[in-house]
Amino acid sequence: MAEFSIIDTYFNRQINSSVDLGVGDDSALLTPPPNQQLVICADTLVAGRHFPLDTNPHAIGWKSVAVNLSDIAAMGAKPQSILLALSLPQIDHDWLKGFSQGLYDCCDQFGVSLIGGDTTQSPHLTISVTALGWIEAGQAVTRSGAQIGDYVCVSGQVGDAAYALQHLGHHLQKRLDYPTPRCQLGQKLKGLASSMIDISDGLAQDLGHILKASHKGAILNLENLAMSPVLQDLCHEQKWQYALAGGDDYELCFTISPQNYKTLLQQQLDVNTTIIGTITNSQTLSFQHHDQAVMLNLNGYQHFA
Numbered sequence: 059m060a061e062f063s064i065i066d067t068y069f070n071r072q073i074n075s076s077v078d079l080g081v082g083d084d085s086a087l088l089t090p091p092p093n094q095q096l097v098i099c100a101d102t103l104v105a106g107r108h109f110p111l112d113t114n115p116h117a118i119g120w121k122s123v124a125v126n127l128s129d130i131a132a133m134g135a136k137p138q139s140i141l142l143a144l145s146l147p148q149i150d151h152d153w154l155k156g157f158s159q160g161l162y163d164c165c166d167q168f169g170v171s172l173i174g175g176d177t178t179q180s181p182h183l184t185i186s187v188t189a190l191g192w193i194e195a196g197q198a199v200t201r202s203g204a205q206i207g208d209y210v211c212v213s214g215q216v217g218d219a220a221y222a223l224q225h226l227g228h229h230l231q232k233r234l235d236y237p238t239p240r241c242q243l244g245q246k247l248k249g250l251a252s253s254m255i256d257i258s259d260g261l262a263q264d265l266g267h268i269l270k271a272s273h274k275g276a277i278l279n280l281e282n283l284a285m286s287p288v289l290q291d292l293c294h295e296q297k298w299q300y301a302l303a304g305g306d307d308y309e310l311c312f313t314i315s316p317q318n319y320k321t322l323l324q325q326q327l328d329v330n331t332t333i334i335g336t337i338t339n340s341q342t343l344s345f346q347h348h349d350q351a352v353m354l355n356l357n358g359y360q361h362f363a
C-alpha cells in the first residue's frame with residue numbers, strides 16, 4: 059500500500075468548518091481569527107522510549123494528541139488543529155486502524171481537526187504531533203508571571219500515571235494511557251492565572267520551571283496534595299514520591315491570586331482544583347506537612363536553582 063493510500067484510508071476524515079483546507083494539498087490553510095495569536099507546539103513519541111512497543115495502538119493515538127493539547131491548554135489557549143508526522147517500520151493495518159481511531163477520538167472530544175502531516179518509513183516507530191490553537195493577543199498564560207502571595211494550585215490528582223507505570227494492569231493504567239488534557243480549565247484560567255504549566259515531568263520539577271521563570275520560590279503543604287485513594291494509603295515517602303516526582307500526569311499547575319481563585323470557583327469547571335501551596339520570595343521550593351518542615355529527596359527531581 060502506497061503512502062497516499064495510507065493517508066486516504068486512515069488520516070483523511072472530515073475537518074471542522076474553521077479549517078479552510080485540510081489533508082490533500084501541499085499545505086493546509088487556516089484563517090486566523092481577528093486579534094488572536096497563534097499558539098503552536100510539538101511533541102514526539104518514540105516507541106520503546108516513550109511507550110512500550112506492545113502498547114495498545116488506540117492509546118498511543120489518543121496520547122500523542124492529548125500531550126500536545128495539554129501544552130496548548132497550559133497557555134490558556136483554545137486548540138484548533140493538529141499535524142501528524144508518522145514514521146513507520148512497516149505497514150500494519152490493525153495497528154494503523156487502532157492508532158488512527160485513538161487519535162481521532164481525542165481530536166473529536168476536544169473539537170480539533172487533523173489537517174496534514176507526513177508519512178515515511180523508518181526503522182523506528184516515531185509519532186510527532188504538532189498542535190495549533192488560538193488566543194486573544196497578549197492573553198497567553200506563560201510560566202513567568204507568578205507573584206508573591208499567589209496560591210499554587212493543581213488540577214485533578216497527581217501521581218496516578220507514575221503509580222500505574224509500576225503497577226501495570228491496575229485500574230489507574232487508564233490515567234497513564236489516556237491522559238485528559240485540561241482544555242476547558244486552561245481556557246477558564248486565561249486572565250485569572252498569573253502563570254501556568256502542564257505537568258509532564260512531575261509536579262516538583264514542572265513547578266520548578268515556573269519558579270525559575272518567575273524568579274520566585276514556593277512552599278507546598280503536602281497534606282493538601284490531591285491523590286487517588288490507592289496512593290493516599292501508601293506511606294508518606296512513597297506517595298510524595300509519586301505525587302511530586304512521577305511523570306505523565308498532564309494536569310495543570312498554576313499560580314493565581316486569592317481573589318482570582320474565588321472568581322475561578324464561581325464558574326462551572328469540568329475538573330477539581332486544589333490549593334497546594336503559596337508563592338514566596340525565597341527562590342527555593344520547600345515542603346511542609348501540617349506546618350512541620352519536611353526535607354524530601356525526590357528521585358529524578360533536578361533542583362532548579
Ligand code: ADP
Binds near residue numbers: 081082142143144175
Ligand atoms: P508532499 O509530498 O507535498 O509533502 P505528502 O505526499 O507528504 O505531500 O502528503 C500529501 C498530503 O497528505 C498533504 O496534505 C499532507 O499534509 C497529508 N499527510 C501526509 N501524511 C499525513 C498524516 N500522517 N496525517 C495527516 N495528513 C498527512
Ligand code: MG
Binds near residue numbers: 175176177
Ligand atoms: Mg511529504
